[in-house]
Amino acid sequence: MHLAILGAVSLSILYTLIYPWVYRSQLAHYVMFGVASPLIVGLISAFAWRVQVLARSLRVHGMLNVSGEFRGRSIRLQGVLIGVIALTATTLATSILPGLLYLNVKLTVAAVDYMLVAIFYVRPEVNLYADFDRALHDIRMPFNIKDVIEGRVDASQVSMGVSRLSELDMYETLSLDACVEIGACEESCPATAAGRPLSPRVLVRKLAMLKGTTGPGSNPLDVVSDDELWACTTCGACTYNCPVGVRHVDIIIDLRRRLVELGRLDQKKSNLLLNLSQYGNTMGTPNYGRHEWLRELGVKTVEENPGFQYLLWVGCMGSFDSRAREIVKALIEVLREAGLLDKVAILGDEETCCGDPARRLGEEGRFQEIALRNIELFRKYGVRRIITICPH
């Protein structure tokens, strides 16, 4: 859709510029028509798709019970995008019409279209440029626990979560300004598809509107509910699919950190964090013997195989869950067949959780503690390469 809009604008500018020289040539008209028609077809499809997105977003508004003001603003913004598409198609079509008649009309339509496109795209483009080389999994760190341990930062000054919009980092703030309700995030969100009380589009727009109305000092939790934040699986499909680089997951995790600070977690989430502290794994099972079954399959520990080349990081699910164990067994068979099993070792009882579940729940401090411990362990055994089935 965006390529069709930007392609059509570029082509219509080119045609407008060269028109006085080529308008007498029949051949030039055929060529211009041939080049423009795929773009016009693309714009018509984009128009139909946008209407369908608008209809879906109205359904989602009903599901999430958003306010009348939100609904009105959302419809207006999406209406502008639909208008831009229609106007761009008209501009391109009129720029290839034969003859210089109605030149003033053509130029006026084109000028309005170019202005609207420029206004519409400037903020998303700035966001894309600022966020250009930031990896999707690069989650913002509110602090570095090493600074606290080594005394460079006073622990009492460390704040994990975001209690005011002004505490969001530059990328997140730009994200709020960049969202133009394209809706690709909502379309790819498993939580929205499953009918859970979350739409990444609505969440980002609610925060953008809050910033626009009551300013950066506002508390995001005034407009985003706990249920919305906990409904997210942190899969990242929203950020991956957003064409303007909005960082939904960063924002959601920042707000979850605040919920953790306020102790607004249900029993299940509290238990998971407790399991990490008490057992070193998410399952709440004693860690002792977690890899015994692997040793029975012929996999050696790092102590039994000090010359290993690859560390097999099994992960909590792979270690304890009977179905995930089948995946690990299959991987071991592959390694055995490839003649690599002798070069592989496991950590045995020393392996714990990687800490990612704590981070995604918003317990950044616990995550960093676990991560540091794992780094120490890797250093101790000289780990260079890791093979894992753990998705984290």
Ligand code: SF4
């Ligand atoms: S966050 Fe991105 S994909 Fe979602 S509605 Fe906004 S611009 Fe579109």
Ligand code: SF4
């Ligand atoms: S990360 Fe959360 S908001 Fe984004 S697509 Fe996944 S579930 Fe939806």
